[in-house]
Amino acid sequence: MYVKRSRSYWSRKRIPYLKPTSVFENVENVFNPKRGLMMDIKICYDAFRRRKKKFGGIYFFTEPVFMPIDPDLIKSILSTDFSHFLGHGFTFNEKYDPLAAHLFNLEGEKWRKMRTKLTPTFTSGKMKYMFKTLLDCGIPMIGYVNDLCEKREPVDIKEILACYTTDIIGSCAFGLECNSFKDPNAEFRRNGREALTIRFSDLLMRFLTFWAPSLPKYLPIKYLRSDIEKFFINAVKNILDYRTTKIMLNVMTSFSYLSNYRKRLE
Known part of the structure; x- marks a missing residue:
């Protein structure tokens, strides 16, 4: 019931999405990877492009992931509306794993401080x-x-x-x-x-x-x-x-x- 409910997220939001292809949703078997995550994302991206969609939704296991397709939409996310998209979707234990607290994992105010320190470099x-x-x-x-x-x-x-x-x-x-x-x-x-x-x-x-x-x-x-x-x-x-x-x-x-x-x- 939990998986079925999770898989209906994009349909409930009335967002175009790709139907999950396996128990791993829109990505391949993580225990036997053959293509890699980047190739999985590219396949989903190409599928939305063929359907002439400006954006779409996919699933990583039970996690819904929004995928922008239109260049203007991507530009807005990365520039004018960037303050609303500070999350990267990665979690870690900073106290136990300090090296994981880098620019690609940090979020919010910690990310801003790290970016301010690294920008002059x-x-x-x-x-x-x-x-x-x-x-x-x-x-x-x-x-x-x-x-x-x-x-x-x-x-x-x-x-x-x-x-x-x-x-x-x-x-x-x-x-x-x-x-x-x-x-x-x-x-x-x-x-x-x-x-x-x-x-x-x-x-x-x-x-x-x-x-x-x-x-x-x-x-x-x-x-x-x-x-x-x-x-x-x-x-x-x-x-x-x-x-x-x-x-x-x-x-x-x-x-x-x-x-x-x-x-x-x-």
């Missing part, structure tokens, strides 16, 4: 400054691909782009040289690979979260393993400590230089 001037780093990270990638071509070995483009992305994030965000192409099992690359590897427990958690969206708020559920979480938290702490120490040394050196210069003038 991605100004046009700083993006241009990062471009040199992107080019520098591409040099080892070009060399790696050339070596594979000379050896007549197959090219795993997914792994190559993952290493390139890891080097960029390490350089721009952490100020580190990851050297993913020289050492594919480097600590930063290995933990990044593990963080994006989907395990059965991840699928089970995703299933439970869709059925009960508020569940992660009250249970000690993590999106990352404890060892991976510890690595990234320690990496940020170590970098902050290093930069703070470096700044203090520079300040002390400057004061020492000015003091000596003043003595010479006297």
